Amino acid sequence: MKKIAKSNLSALFAKINETKDLYVPVKNGEQVNFAAYSEEAEVDLTALKTVKSPKDAFFPQSENLYTCFNEQGKISITPEELQDKDFVVFGMKACDIKGIEVLDKVFLSEPVDSFYAARRQHGIIVGLACDKPEESCFCTVFGINPAEPTADVAVYDDEDFLYWNALTEKGNALTETLCDLLEDADNTAVENKKKEITAIAEKLPYANLSLEGWNGDALTEKFDSPIWEELYKPCLACGTCTFSCPTCQCYDIKDYNTGNGIKRYRCWDSCMYSDFTMMAHGNNRTSQMQRFRQRFMHKLVYFPANNDGMYSCVGCGRCVDKCPQNLNIVKVIKAFEKGGKA
Amino acid sequence: MQKIVERAKELLADGTVNRVLGWKKGDMCFNPEPAFFETAEDLDENFVYGGFCGANLSKYMIDASKLEGKTLVLLKPCDTYSFNQLINEHRVDREKAYIIGVGCKGKLNIETIKQSGVKGILNITENGDMLNIETLYGNTEMKYSDALLERCHVCKGKEHKIYDELIGESQDTSDRERFAEVEKIEKMSPEEKFAFFQKELSKCIRCNACRNVCPACSCRKCVFDSTKFDSSQKANTDSFEEKMFHIIRAFHVAGRCTDCGECSRVCPQGIPLHLFNRKFIKDINEFYGEYQAGADVDAKGPLTEYTFGDCEPSIVKERG
Ligand code: SF4
Ligand code: SF4
Ligand code: SF4
Ligand code: SF4
Numbered sequence: 076m077k078k079i080a081k082s083n084l085s086a087l088f089a090k091i092n093e094t095k096d097l098y099v100p101v102k103n104g105e106q107v108n109f110a111a112y113s114e115e116a117e118v119d120l121t122a123l124k125t126v127k128s129p130k131d132a133f134f135p136q137s138e139n140l141y142t143c144f145n146e147q148g149k150i151s152i153t154p155e156e157l158q159d160k161d162f163v164v165f166g167m168k169a170c171d172i173k174g175i176e177v178l179d180k181v182f183l184s185e186p187v188d189s190f191y192a193a194r195r196q197h198g199i200i201v202g203l204a205c206d207k208p209e210e211s212c213f214c215t216v217f218g219i220n221p222a223e224p225t226a227d228v229a230v231y232d233d234e235d236f237l238y239w240n241a242l243t244e245k246g247n248a249l250t251e252t253l254c255d256l257l258e259d260a261d262n263t264a265v266e267n268k269k270k271e272i273t274a275i276a277e278k279l280p281y282a283n284l285s286l287e288g289w290n291g292d293a294l295t296e297k298f299d300s301p302i303w304e305e306l307y308k309p310c311l312a313c314g315t316c317t318f319s320c321p322t323c324q325c326y327d328i329k330d331y332n333t334g335n336g337i338k339r340y341r342c343w344d345s346c347m348y349s350d351f352t353m354m355a356h357g358n359n360r361t362s363q364m365q366r367f368r369q370r371f372m373h374k375l376v377y378f379p380a381n382n383d384g385m386y387s388c389v390g391c392g393r394c395v396d397k398c399p400q401n402l403n404i405v406k407v408i409k410a411f412e413k414g415g416k417a
Numbered sequence: 418m419q420k421i422v423e424r425a426k427e428l429l430a431d432g433t434v435n436r437v438l439g440w441k442k443g444d445m446c447f448n449p450e451p452a453f454f455e456t457a458e459d460l461d462e463n464f465v466y467g468g469f470c471g472a473n474l475s476k477y478m479i480d481a482s483k484l485e486g487k488t489l490v491l492l493k494p495c496d497t498y499s500f501n502q503l504i505n506e507h508r509v510d511r512e513k514a515y516i517i518g519v520g521c522k523g524k525l526n527i528e529t530i531k532q533s534g535v536k537g538i539l540n541i542t543e544n545g546d547m548l549n550i551e552t553l554y555g556n557t558e559m560k561y562s563d564a565l566l567e568r569c570h571v572c573k574g575k576e577h578k579i580y581d582e583l584i585g586e587s588q589d590t591s592d593r594e595r596f597a598e599v600e601k602i603e604k605m606s607p608e609e610k611f612a613f614f615q616k617e618l619s620k621c622i623r624c625n626a627c628r629n630v631c632p633a634c635s636c637r638k639c640v641f642d643s644t645k646f647d648s649s650q651k652a653n654t655d656s657f658e659e660k661m662f663h664i665i666r667a668f669h670v671a672g673r674c675t676d677c678g679e680c681s682r683v684c685p686q687g688i689p690l691h692l693f694n695r696k697f698i699k700d701i702n703e704f705y706g707e708y709q710a711g712a713d714v715d716a717k718g719p720l721t722e723y724t725f726g727d728c729e730p731s732i733v734k735e736r737g
Contacts, residue, residue: 137652210552210553311630314622318624329651343652
């Protein structure tokens with residue numbers, strides 16, 4: 076166990092930034108999101124949840140794949156380079172780190188996504204234990220411990236110090252490069268902090284949410300339920316829930332016309348959108364009810380069916396906080412538990 | 418609230434309406450959702466109307482207008498402007514709506530409460546002018562008037578512009594100058610203006626919530642959803658595209674936006690989208706005479722009608 080005085084954090088960030096790219100939670104107006112570190116950036120480690128999840132660091136909202144350039148009939152194609160520089164994402168929470176495990180299942184299984192794989196290889200995650208879990212958090216329902224982020228390094232914010240505990244090879248190597256700034260510490264403060272977090276986590280309003288009946292085998296039963304008809308109606312078909320979610324993984328690939336060529340890029344897509352997976356024959360989900368159902372069926376039924384029972388919701392509660400009309404996965408789970416209105 | 422439920426049940430029972438469009442209790446006191454009710458039991462069990470019922474239900478009436486029979490819709494004073502505008506644009510059917518104008522004393526913004534530093538909210542109760550807030554980390558309180566949505570600070574007044582009947586008292590909650598923020602921006606240099614909007618709009622995640630919630634954005638297919646449109650559509654591939662969506666949208670709702678405030682309410686990134694629209698409203702007021710979209714159901718929009726008093730295109734040069 077190591078520690079560093081919080082007053083000295085900018086030195087730590089600067090040191091990391093000397094050799095690596097660094098992403099930290101940055102406040103812009105009232106919102107906090109992960110962004111590249113700079114001396115001017117207002118780093119905010121107190122915000123529990125960033126608006127967007129930090130999945131951007133591994134799977135950016137939009138990224139170029141290759142560029143085609145047409146010069147007097149000669150077309151050249153330049154593929155985008157893969158990430159080859161190490162980078163650190165500082166301050167990810169336990170739920171968001173589990174979210175990356177979910178993305179791994181998608182992007183690291185055959186055929187491996189080389190863009191994502193390169194970022195995973197070069198990315199080092201410093202996880203921050205959750206100082207004050209909030210009412211919308213329900214990570215524990217998915218077996219996630221907010222006091223033990225499964226990162227390369229777990230850090231704990233306790234009064235004047237940040238405690239630093241390397242957990243993996245990558246974490247040890249990073250610690251090594253920072254040895255001038257980190258001092259040895261004993262475990263007491265961290266053990267107390269963990270107890271504090273666990274005690275709050277038990278009292279969270281959604282701590283006892285039951286996932287009974289949600290599994291890979293529930294396909295027909297859940298799919299055919301009339302409850303979806305009741306639930307979807309207020310949905311705006313926006314992408315707030317999907318774009319803030321740490322596990323939503325769908326993307327679209329499109330061409331951007333640059334005038335003398337194209338940039339082929341991919342960007343996050345949302346199953347809530349009417350043009351999602353649009354094909355020549357039209358869209359395979361023709362109503363908003365079907366699109367709404369897809370999001371939750373994917374998280375709670377299809378994903379576990381294909382991934383040994385692993386859910387693709389990590390209980391971060393972002394969709395709970397951010398849905399403009401107050402719909403969310405918790406309400407869906409509760410509605411099914413109640414068996415709908417009738 | 419009980420009065421609304423009783424009246425809604427009567428109207429359902431005597432067949433005046435087939436369904437009720439209102440708000441359903443959430444699983445927390447601050448997260449009610451828009452909902453349709455078809456039975457008295459459902460209303461008794463699930464209906465709610467309170468401080469967190471900010472959602473403007475007018476736009477849901479586009480779809481409800483296509484359903485069998487009438488829909489009882491609950492509209493707050495500011496929501497009625499949107500409804501009028503939708504009638505004006507032939508997007509909703511007046512005959513398919515039975516409107517109860519519900520009283521409003523300003524709606525609360527849970528984001529504002531959280532941004533004041535309150536964490537782990539378990540319950541919020543009204544206590545006169547105060548909100549008692551119970552949290553995982555102890556209890557606290559806040560003034561009701563400090564927790565209002567931005568739009569309530571520039572309230573258009575307590576009058577419902579269209580209704581079949583009224584239930585409940587309303588209050589004019591305005592305590593800010595509607596165009597003050599716009600004026601501040603107008604005074605900036607072009608570089609400052611650019612930097613201001615760049616900073617705000619670069620937060621946009623293109624979730625489309627602002628567009629999808631907007632009663633003036635009622636095109637069946639938005640140009641930004643077209644697969645044939647040669648732009649980057651769903652993503653901000655460059656800093657121009659990032660702004661283009663917002664600029665096009667602002668132009669497209671100019672003269673039709675009632676300033677209902679929904680875009681700013683729903684934006685997950687807290688972008689002050691109302692500023693764009695208010696700039697247009699302010700300019701329209703100056704160039705074409707005072708105009709409030711949705712105030713009068715038969716009004717001719719200033720940008721769709723020609724009069725001799727209209728400003729000339731040269732105004733662009735004159736203003737610099
Ligand atoms: S559930 Fe909410 S956030 Fe998601 S698409 Fe519907 S309205 Fe938007
Ligand atoms: S579905 Fe909602 S709660 Fe679950 S991981 Fe996604 S945003 Fe978080
Ligand atoms: S859901 Fe759990 S891990 Fe995520 S922020 Fe909340 S307490 Fe932390
Ligand atoms: S609601 Fe906000 S984040 Fe979403 S598209 Fe509109 S401006 Fe962008």
